Amino acid sequence: MPKVDLEAIAQSNATGYPPHLADIVQERWYRRLSPALGLTDFGASHVVLKPGAWSAQRHWHENEDELLVILSGQAVLVDDSGRTLLEPGDIAAFPKNDGNAHCVINEGDADCVFLVVGQSVNGPCHYPDVDMHENGAGDKCRKDGSAF
Amino acid sequence: MPKVDLEAIAQSNATGYPPHLADIVQERWYRRLSPALGLTDFGASHVVLKPGAWSAQRHWHENEDELLVILSGQAVLVDDSGRTLLEPGDIAAFPKNDGNAHCVINEGDADCVFLVVGQSVNGPCHYPDVDMHENGAGDKCRKDGSAF
Numbered sequence: 001m002p003k004v005d006l007e008a009i010a011q012s013n014a015t016g017y018p019p020h021l022a023d024i025v026q027e028r029w030y031r032r033l034s035p036a037l038g039l040t041d042f043g044a045s046h047v048v049l050k051p052g053a054w055s056a057q058r059h060w061h062e063n064e065d066e067l068l069v070i071l072s073g074q075a076v077l078v079d080d081s082g083r084t085l086l087e088p089g090d091i092a093a094f095p096k097n098d099g100n101a102h103c104v105i106n107e108g109d110a111d112c113v114f115l116v117v118g119q120s121v122n123g124p125c126h127y128p129d130v131d132m133h134e135n136g137a138g139d140k141c142r143k144d145g146s147a148f
Numbered sequence: 149m150p151k152v153d154l155e156a157i158a159q160s161n162a163t164g165y166p167p168h169l170a171d172i173v174q175e176r177w178y179r180r181l182s183p184a185l186g187l188t189d190f191g192a193s194h195v196v197l198k199p200g201a202w203s204a205q206r207h208w209h210e211n212e213d214e215l216l217v218i219l220s221g222q223a224v225l226v227d228d229s230g231r232t233l234l235e236p237g238d239i240a241a242f243p244k245n246d247g248n249a250h251c252v253i254n255e256g257d258a259d260c261v262f263l264v265v266g267q268s269v270n271g272p273c274h275y276p277d278v279d280m281h282e283n284g285a286g287d288k289c290r291k292d293g294s295a296f
Contacts, residue, residue, distance in 0.1 A: 002250060003225060003232045004239040033215070038243040041213040041267050042190040046239065065189040067181070069217065069263050071237045077151060084151045088236075089219045089261065091152040091194065093185040102150060113237065115217050117265050119189050 006046060009036045016140050017057065018148035021130055027053035044117045049075060049106040055116075057130050058101040063123025066094040066116060068104070073112035075104040101128045154194060157184045164288050165205065166296035169278055175201035192265045197223060197254040203264075205278050206249040211271030214242040214264060216252070221260030223252040249276045 009031040015022050027050035034043050049055060055068075058078060069091045077084040077092055079102040086092060086104060094102055106112040125134035134140050141147055157179040163170050175198035182191050197203060203216075206226060217239045225232040225240055227250040234240060234252060242250055254260040273282035282288050289295055 002227055002240040002242055002248065003234065004241055006239070033239070033241065037215075037241040038246075039213040039215060039241060041244070042215075042265060044215050044265065065187040067185075067187060067190075067192050067265070069219065071217065071219070079150055086151065091154070091181070091263070092150040093152055093181065093187060094150055095186040096189070098186075100150065115239070115263075117190060117192065117215070 004033065004037065006031060009033065009046075011048075016138070017132070018140070021057060021132060024054040025056065027051075028055060042117055043119055044115060047114050047116060049073075049104070049112040049114070051106055051109055051111070053106050055104045055114075057127050057132065058103045059125050059127045059134075060094065060097075060099055060101045061118075061123055061125050062097050063136070064119045064125075065096050066118045068092045068094075068114055068116045071113040071115060073106065073110045074108045075106050075112045075114070077102065077104050096123075099126075101126065152181065152185065154179060157181065157194075159196075164286070165280070166288070169205060169280060172202040173204065175199075176203060190265055191267055192263060195262050195264060197221075197252070197260040197262070199254055199257055199259070201254050203252045203262075205275050205280065206251045207273050207275045207282075208242065208245075208247055208249045209266075209271055209273050210245050211284070212267045212273075213244050214266045216240045216242075216262050216264045219261040219263060221254065221258045222256045223254050223260045223262070225250060225252050244271075247274075249274065 029048040031046045070086045075086045080100045123136045177196040179194045218234045223234045228248045271284040
């Protein structure tokens with residue numbers, strides 16, 4: 001039956017960030033929908049941001065379009081243009097390679113739930129605010145290429 | 149700014165269905181987000197189903213994964229397994245080529261708003277309940293291949 005039973009899909013707060021950059025995503029709880037549901041054309045995740053949690057370090061992708069829709073709660077979108085409140089039903093789009101680093105932060109008292117769609121494949125990812133880079137092969141390193 | 153201004157994106161109720169199959173989608177008002185927002189990895193649409201409207205004739209795609217999330221209102225998902233109520237935050241997934249024809253119908257008194265993600269490319273689409281077929285090149289015809 002196509003209605004998704006979210007409870008049946010494992011939820012994780014795992015991150016590839018090094019410990020000193022990972023505090024902000026410790027309460028980002030996500031479910032990877034596409035592998036669980038047999039979808040291969042795109043990657044979709046259901047994400048619960050607990051109060052105080054960030055979706056990610058502020059970043060932009062060279063090779064991956066992203067689309068996000070808020071399902072419940074609120075989050076502040078932070079990007080090069082400033083801060084923008086997102087509420088249920090609000091959509092944000094991040095075209096690949098636009099150089100506009102972004103993240104969303106739950107600054108409220110309730111959970112923020114959103115759905116995010118991207119590609120299943122990885123690619124280089126840039127983090128302007130912190131000394132981290134993702135080369136697209138899955139491993140994160142310092143901007144000079146050295147390992148954490 | 150990545151927050152999407154929906155009002156700035158054209159809304160349409162256009163359909164490629166022949167007139168005798170199109171009544172049910174006349175009050176399906178959609179915005180094609182991906183071309184408006186510069187996204188090319190996947191196709192995303194914001195859809196308002198007025199009371200009584202269907203998302204489509206019941207169908208399944210050979211080459212296109214679909215994912216839908218309800219943003220407000222309610223809809224009944226109809227597929228080979230029966231009828232399932234969808235409410236805000238509910239997600240439904242339709243893997244390509246699974247042969248499970250589906251649609252959602254707004255049987256309520258309020259608008260139903262959803263976001264749906266698929267591919268930007270077309271492909272064959274099957275409609276088990278009506279004499280229509282989509283060969284993937286954009287033109288719909290009868291099941292015997294004849295034109296409407």
